[in-house]
Amino acid sequence: MARKPKAPAAPAKAFIETTVVVEGRSEKRVVELPSFEPAAWTEAAELSIVGTRTPRVDANEKVTGRARYTVDIARPGMLIAVVLRSPVAKGAITSFDAAAARAVPGVFGVLAPGDAPAATRLFPTKISYAGQPVAAVCADSFGAAAAGARAMAMKFEGAPFAATFEAATAPNAPLVRSKGNLMENMPIVASRGDVEAGLKAADVTVTREYRTPVQLHSALEPHVAVAEWEGDRVTIWESTQGIFRVREGVAEALGIPQSKVRVIKQYMGGGFGAKNGAAAHTFIAALFARSTGRPVQCFNTRKAEQTDAGNRPATTQRVTIGAKKDGTLTLITMSADIPLGVSGWEGGPGQMYHELYACPNVRTDETFAYVNASGMQAFRAPGYAEGAFGLESAINELATKLGMDPLALRRKNFAKDDPRLKRPWSGNALRECYDEAARRFGWATRDDRRATGAPTARQREEGAARTRRGFGMAAQVWPTGGGPPSYAHVRINSDASIDVLAGTQDLGTGARTVLSQIAAEALGAKLSDVTAVIGDTESLPYTGNSWGSMTTPSVGPAARMAAEEARRLLLEAAAPMLGVEPSDLETKDSRVMVRDTDRSMTFAEITEQLGNVMIIGRGTRGPNPADVSIATFGAQFAEVEVDLDTGIVRVLRIVAAHDAGRIINPLLAESQLEGGIIQGLGYGMFEERVMDPARGVTLNPDLHDYRIPTIADIPTIEAFFVGESDAIANHTGARGLAEPPLIPTAPAIAAAVADAIGGFVTQIPLTPWRVLGAIDQ
Amino acid sequence: MELTVNGRKHHISPAAGDRLLNVLRDELHLTGAKYGCGHGECGTCTVLVNGALTYSCITLVEGCEGATITTVEGLADGATMSALQQAFVAHDAAQCGYCTPGQLVAATKLLEQNPKPDDAAIKAGMSGNLCRCGTYPKIISAIQAVARGEFRGA
Structure with missing residues (x-):
């Protein structure tokens, strides 16, 4: 009788719900519990690579001009796409001549209003802001594409618009969106305690209206994508803070599986919150690349970048704060108006008013309105930068009124x-x-x-x-x-060079360097032996967007766990070679040493014996503490x-x-x-x-x-x-x-x-x- | 027409109106200099033309006949980086690195004219090159370190 194959032991997996804070806002997520959690690197942990002022691992590429940014990607036969944009803030396209554009020498394709798949949301015939993409032309040179764009001879008819909060919320205001000019369920109110009582209890109050401007991200590399199809698969090079989010966006817009979309981003010239997903230029490049069978690049000119690539929305914040004579805060209230543009999310100034001081009575309300202007995007500390100007200015004025040192006032209300x-x-x-x-x-x-x-x-x-x-x-x-989900792999190659793999991206923050340091530290490897492989959805494990200051605390623990597991496997392999138990071994500088002896083997001596038996550690970011x-x-x-x-x-x-x-x-x-x-x-x-x-x-x-x-x-x-x-x-x-x-x-x-x-x-x-x-x- | 770029002679046939930046990037495949604004506002396209700091994005290539041009790719001598390049690495003077090629060309010119610049001279010499990441303090400290002779390069 044939022996029954042994049933493999199922690895223990558990999925739980946890809370992750993204750009200051809590999100509930289901996450996978890691199979083990390494002991925390406490303040007392003796670390030799983590915590050092080591230069960027990719600095040489940056100072020699060898670093390849998305703008530097030049594929054989690549065409250039130019985007036409609306000169009016609201209205309609009255006429255009796509045939004339197609007739321009060098033009390979035209996407006119109505031509793009609905899921891309490209080129609606109704205009809702100035700078809105209305058509695109692709050609074998920028000049030919621009000539094609001129030949389109697009004509527009303007209509009454509302480009400010006041205009959008006035009676009989022009409609910015069909469902109305306010976000649903406005205002967003958050409160604790009793602000009326807090006002009565105050000896001194400050009431002021603060205004903050629209700030433009102004990354020096504009938004840019290159798309190239091979059969039913498309590769997108994109200057992005989130390669997996671009992949999701392209797959959804084109109605193809995510596995048919590969997104690559190696170097990028800044993001600051404006490059968090696929956008018009991405879809335009992908659509033209599909229709022409040629690689296509689409980039924002500087004017387009400053007009329609995201912004930090303006705020008006009406603030009242009050305190006892000794500086004890008795109330904070704030009422904000935020014009978002035609789209956006609730990244308002309110939350910081609740978090910075131990004031018992706080109330904020925020009203977000849609206006006929390009939509907002997260911008480095969205909401908090705006809120800080209001809250901290009011605190400073309160200190003046109280005759108190503003530092002492802050200490008092810590x-x-x-x-x-x-x-x-x-x-x-x-x-x-x-x-x-x-x-x-x-x-x-x-x-x-x-x-x-x-x-x-x-x-x-x-x-x-x-x-x-x-x-x-x-x-x-x-x-x-930070938080889950984030995955990383660490593999030790047959020559003992080490790869740390994670589907994250380095915006210039230093993710490559930080992940290399964490992996080298956990493995006991030399930093120079470790290469961080990032920025490619095809072969790398998932991590989320690089936003919300999340990359190091999200991907870092996954990389550490992967390296710890690789180290454990390496020690298992080395123990019989050294005739000891794995628990007798320690690692440093890419060397496995028998504790309290002078016997050791380099990682390379061990991997030479292992041949192509590859040591692979897998890491998962666990949930945040409850x-x-x-x-x-x-x-x-x-x-x-x-x-x-x-x-x-x-x-x-x-x-x-x-x-x-x-x-x-x-x-x-x-x-x-x-x-x-x-x-x-x-x-x-x-x-x-x-x-x-x-x-x-x-x-x-x-x-x-x-x-x-x-x-x-x-x-x-x-x-x-x-x-x-x-x-x-x-x-x-x-x-x-x-x-x-x-x-x-x-x-x-x-x-x-x-x-x-x-x-x-x-x-x-x-x-x-x-x-x-x-x-x- | 002929151009000498980083010591190498090139024969090119530009079309009327071609900008130097596009010729460097698209024809000579020197992608260190970057497009940032196209209007000579940001400095990411900075190169040296006959030794003069030049925004290549607004420079017509027709005016560069016979010129000697240096781009970031020409600052190192083979595998040996220039003192400024080494200092930029050691002082973390590049975050995203997109403006860095232009910054390095401008800093090279600055030290050529004034090997011991004070802070005001550094700020004046480098103010034509924007950096959105805000590496300016590190750029200043890197240039100071080179002026003090702390780096020896190509």
Whole structure:
């Protein structure tokens, strides 16, 4: 009788529901429990690669020009697609001549209104914002495609539109969307305690209306995709923060299985939240590539990028806060109007008002309206950057009214636990951020420096500018623990080179480097032996979008678990070679050593014996701990000089302390802080999309009139980390950190300006005109 | 017409109106210089033309006949990177890296003219090159390190 094959032991799997915070908003998810969780790298863990200031693993490619960005992808026979866009904010297309476009030499295809599959939502005949794609032409050169686009001779008929919140919510406003101009179930109200009672209990109150502008992401690599079909499969090269989300989007829009779509992204020139999925340019490239049988590139010109590639929506925030004489907050209320554009989500300013301070009575309401303008996209710390300007400006003015140090006021109202969800933080070193940043800034002795900013009487007689120094601060919270699902594999090749594989993407944040460091640390390998393989949906395990400061705390633990499993297998293989038990072995510098002896083998000696028996470790990101809130905190201090005659503000210095748990690579993390601060400085000082109210078109769709910070605008920046490994958040101890540093910069600068001129500017950017207005008060 | 790019002679037949950036990228396959704005606003396309800092996106190639051009690909000597390239790596002066080729060409020119620039000179010399990631503090420290002689390169 034949022996029965042994039934394989089913690996234990369990699926549970967990909560993941994405861009500050909680989402419920079903996740798979990992088969084991490595012991957490606590503060006491002795790590030799994680925590070092190692340069980026892909830095050489970037400084030599060898790094290949999506704009650099040139496929044989590649055609170029040009997108036509509406010049009117609302209305209809009255005529066009697709035949004339097709007749232009070099033109290979035209997608006219009505030509694209409905699921792509491309080219509706009704116009709802200026800059909306209305048609596309593809040709063998950019010039021929542009000539084809002109030959289309599209004509439009404008209609009354509503490009502002006020216009969209006025009686008898033109309809932006057929179901109405407000999002459903407006306003979104969140409250705790009793704000009426809080108002009665207050000794001092501040009531102000704050305004924040539309900020444009302005990544230097515009949105771009290249599509190429091979049979029924399409490959998309895309400058994206989410290769798997692009794959889902393309599969859905074209009605094909995800397995027929491959998305590749190796290097990208910035995203900042605007590149989170497939968009018009992606579908246009894929459709033309299918119809022509040629590879097709479609990219946004700079004008298109600044007009229709996402933005941080404007806000109006009406704030009242009150406190007892000793500074104890008794109420915070905020009512916000947010014009989203024709589409968007509820990334509003409200939530931060509930999270930063231990105030018992808080109420916010937010009304999101659709307007005839390009839709918003997440922009680095969506909602919180806007909210921080309102909340922190009000706190700073309250401190002035109370005659209290704004730092002392913040310390007084420190939220020991998450006041919104009423549960502990996994870790929170905000008080240490306050202390250490204040110390390095010289906050306590700032008045000594104030005098040095003012010209002497003699200098003034000689015509020196009347300038005044000011000092200000602001704080930040940002919910960012990362979470599942995220998978990673680690494989040790036959020559002992090591691959860490994860379907994630490096936006310039340093994901390749951080994953290599984590894998090398967990394996006991040399960093130089490890290669991070990312950015390709075809062969790599799933990870989510790189948004919400989530990549390191989401993919990092999966990479660590994969490396731990690979290490366990390696030790199992090495033990008989060394004549010991696996438990007698340890690893370091790509070497397996017998503990307390001088016997060892290099990884390469072991894999040579293994031949092509490949060691593969698999890692899964487990769920977040229940009943704790995970967030990154920080405090920033600003010193400015204001010219009292012109209103021109010069930011002289920013000192920033942030707590993001364990820092995997302090060099790269410092770059994230500096970059966030500089974008925050742009938000506070210069950046503002200007719309023509008469036509509903963007008046500054370029990098000259829409002014992002240059190297000449930046102050001295001292940015650093405090706090320790957050072993409760996840077993690497790291929280997210890319978005937080942008949050408090604008209100810290505004506070410094107020300190200098004695009047609060309640609208950013702090243009000379607005600053002068506040001086005159 | 003839161009010398990174020491190599090329014969090209440009069409009227062709920009230098497109010729470098599409015909000579030197993709280090990038398109960022097409209007000479951002500096991602920066190259040296006869030693002068040039926004190649707004430079007509017809005006470059016989010119000597240096792009980021010409800064290293084989496998040996220039001192600035090494310093940019060590100081993390590239985040996404998209503006980096232009920044490096501008920094090379700056140090050629002024080997010991102070902060104000660095800011003046580099202010034609935007970086949206905000690597400016690291760019400054990398240039300072080279000025101090901390890196030896090609």
